[in-house]
Amino acid sequence: MLGDMKPFRLAGNIYFVGTYKASSHLIDTGDGLILIDTGYEETADVVIESVTELGFDIRDVKYILHSHGHGDHSDGTPKILSLAEAETFLGAGDEKYIKGWTPDHLYEDGQVISLGNTHILCLATPGHTEGTYSFFFDVEVDGKVYRAGMFGGAGTNQLKRPYLNRRKCSWLNRGLYFKSVERLKKEHVDIFLGNHTWNNGTKENYEKMLTSDVNPFIDDTKWVPFLNSCETLAETVIRNESRDLFVNYAHRGASTYTPENTFLAFYTGMYMGANGIETDVQMTKDGVLVLFHDDTIMRLTGAEGSVCDYTLEELRQFTFEKEGQIDKIVVFEDFLKQFGWRDITFAIEIKQAGIEPQIADMMRKYGVEGKSVVTSFKFDCIRKIKEYAPELHIGWLKRNVTDEDIEKLRAIGGEEICPEAQEITPEKVEKWHREGFNVRAWGVYDEELMRHAYDCMTDGMTVNFPDKLTEYRKDN
Numbered sequence: 001m002l003g004d005m006k007p008f009r010l011a012g013n014i015y016f017v018g019t020y021k022a023s024s025h026l027i028d029t030g031d032g033l034i035l036i037d038t039g040y041e042e043t044a045d046v047v048i049e050s051v052t053e054l055g056f057d058i059r060d061v062k063y064i065l066h067s068h069g070h071g072d073h074s075d076g077t078p079k080i081l082s083l084a085e086a087e088t089f090l091g092a093g094d095e096k097y098i099k100g101w102t103p104d105h106l107y108e109d110g111q112v113i114s115l116g117n118t119h120i121l122c123l124a125t126p127g128h129t130e131g132t133y134s135f136f137f138d139v140e141v142d143g144k145v146y147r148a149g150m151f152g153g154a155g156t157n158q159l160k161r162p163y164l165n166r167r168k169c170s171w172l173n174r175g176l177y178f179k180s181v182e183r184l185k186k187e188h189v190d191i192f193l194g195n196h197t198w199n200n201g202t203k204e205n206y207e208k209m210l211t212s213d214v215n216p217f218i219d220d221t222k223w224v225p226f227l228n229s230c231e232t233l234a235e236t237v238i239r240n241e242s243r244d245l246f247v248n249y250a251h252r253g254a255s256t257y258t259p260e261n262t263f264l265a266f267y268t269g270m271y272m273g274a275n276g277i278e279t280d281v282q283m284t285k286d287g288v289l290v291l292f293h294d295d296t297i298m299r300l301t302g303a304e305g306s307v308c309d310y311t312l313e314e315l316r317q318f319t320f321e322k323e324g325q326i327d328k329i330v331v332f333e334d335f336l337k338q339f340g341w342r343d344i345t346f347a348i349e350i351k352q353a354g355i356e357p358q359i360a361d362m363m364r365k366y367g368v369e370g371k372s373v374v375t376s377f378k379f380d381c382i383r384k385i386k387e388y389a390p391e392l393h394i395g396w397l398k399r400n401v402t403d404e405d406i407e408k409l410r411a412i413g414g415e416e417i418c419p420e421a422q423e424i425t426p427e428k429v430e431k432w433h434r435e436g437f438n439v440r441a442w443g444v445y446d447e448e449l450m451r452h453a454y455d456c457m458t459d460g461m462t463v464n465f466p467d468k469l470t471e472y473r474k475d476n
């Protein structure tokens, strides 16, 4: 059973032994074979028979290099290992994707894997996955030496936020992808290998080879344009998402029209088309998490002291009024009961230090971890909650965002930067997006600022008048 591609000599000692959907390459080093990627489980036999068809023996495979851990590149490995006593290589971080085998070696960035006449430089190029590696090596063709190169994970669908959420991957993988593309552009490549045939036109080039004396795979003009196209695709993913998945967060609910952080405010926000709710969490004297913004209760109740000076029962005696509408304080758990199951995004702001574990536990109880971003102006609060619950997305509220802030946030795995709306420019948003961060604006006090923040291609904003944003988004 041969596959949908005929095995063939691609150039020098490199042979194509894969299928149309998943490339595998065989390198004859003169002292054993190296196989790069093994394809799907169901096409492992195709790879094995392709090796035989070319006159090689699968048992001579000494090394199996995996470009990354996704099943289309590595699920064939157990079958091949049942025939060949090969040593396997994988990038650290990709162990979670593989099944049925354990890598013998994790690559080191910049490592050279040598066998016979072949020396393969392995570069860490994460993004598509955490452990994606790319390969570069010299190949002799008719007495001339060429440089072969492969980008180990070019696909950009894996950079989409819903995909990343499903796989519990960091949104920062996007930033890694852009950095990897930049790094790869510095490599000179004469023979561009694809781990999918559509990357380098394997099928078309093969067909050209049949009728031509010139090897179309040897072409140093293909590599950089391909990387440029990868970059454009990744930018498009992020740009489209900033519109399609934009989050209109009712800020403390629809707080222009209703008493803030009350059920009245949250339901009004939903009614006005918000697809997110932003709220603030504090703890009462008797240890109950409630939704309240200010450090003191004076503005909303006229009374002295802070939330932590009162029990829940005492706080329930107060009423909050706005525009003639009246409501009472909301317990965080009650909020999650009523809204947690809905298809909306939550921005949960930590207003007190020390209550991070309780907030995370409550979010876990109602299963809202994946669709929430926990934020704070207090860096220590987001650091602590991320340590306690690494699965939570965290965002940092900042007035001005410096490059140092970005590095600080990255260091703790923070994925969202929340600058003040009036500090935002399209250039800054583009830069933060390329770094891998989601960008959410706050401090949107009027409609002009709202339009500005939206037009800067942010991914969301907190707004007291979500109806106006809903309206604006209809035409923009």
Ligand SMILES: [Zn+2]
Binding pocket: 068, 070, 128, 153, 155
């Ligand atoms: Zn993949």
